[in-house]
Amino acid sequence: AQKITQTQPGMFVQEKEAVTLDCTYDTSDPSYGLFWYKQPSSGEMIFLIYQGSYDQQNATEGRYSLNFQKARKSANLVISASQLGDSAMYFCAMREGGFGNEKLTFGTGTRLTIIP
Amino acid sequence: DSGVTQTPKHLITATGQRVTLRCSPRSGDLSVYWYQQSLDQGLQFLIQYYNGEERAKGNILERFSAQQFPDLHSELNLSSLELGDSALYFCASSPGGAEEAFFGQGTRLTVV
Numbered sequence: 001a002q003k004i005t006q007t008q009p010g011m012f013v014q015e016k017e018a019v020t021l022d023c024t025y026d027t028s029d030p031s032y033g034l035f036w037y038k039q040p041s042s043g044e045m046i047f048l049i050y051q052g053s054y055d056q057q058n059a060t061e062g063r064y065s066l067n068f069q070k071a072r073k074s075a076n077l078v079i080s081a082s083q084l085g086d087s088a089m090y091f092c093a094m095r096e097g098g099f100g101n102e103k104l105t106f107g108t109g110t111r112l113t114i115i116p
Numbered sequence: 117d118s119g120v121t122q123t124p125k126h127l128i129t130a131t132g133q134r135v136t137l138r139c140s141p142r143s144g145d146l147s148v149y150w151y152q153q154s155l156d157q158g159l160q161f162l163i164q165y166y167n168g169e170e171r172a173k174g175n176i177l178e179r180f181s182a183q184q185f186p187d188l189h190s191e192l193n194l195s196s197l198e199l200g201d202s203a204l205y206f207c208a209s210s211p212g213g214a215e216e217a218f219f220g221q222g223t224r225l226t227v228v
């Protein structure tokens with residue numbers, strides 16, 4: 001079974017609108033972390049936001065917020081007021097396990113295109 | 117700038133050759149991870165080192181090996197290269213148990 005599922009291969013969104021990128025995960029480990037990364041066409045992986053499994057509040061970083069629904073095992077990324085520079089691939093990833101073993105398992109990504 | 121440095125940025129080599137990719141983690145980070153991103157396999161974890169010791173292994177081929185040196189920089193060695201090894205290879209680092217994992221800019225390897 002896929003550990004991280006991103007069901008939207010591509011999305012087109014009008015500039016200045018909010019966008020939600022879906023991510024569901026599968027783990028039996030009570031301690032885990034969820035990450036979102038942005039990969040622009042230049043190729044680098046840019047860390048956006050992190051949510052720990054024990055965090056009570058949804059994580060926020062500027063225009064990025066993570067809608068964490070633990071019972072549904074979903075960790076959707078919300079980008080408010082989208083900008084042309086937000087056009088990129090977005091990857092959801094999960095870390096399982098404890099200290100010292102933090103490899104990330106990635107989803108297949110969502111290609112977001114912002115339309116002017 | 118993530119603080120993780122990878123060299124070289126681009127590498128073109130022939131089948132059967134051997135290459136070495138280098139990674140310098142962020143200052144103070146003890147964990148280094150290597151990932152491979154290819155069109156057909158997506159982003160795959162290869163191997164993790166923590167303070168010089170191998171900590172976890174993923175889908176790393178036997179032709180590939182890695183090490184982390186006392187100064188914490190890491191090298192990924194790829195040998196007997198095949199066309200299918202063409203990919204973007206990322207190094208990432210974290211302090212260990214961290215809420216962040218920062219990636220380098222990647223090394224784009226093309227095997228011809």
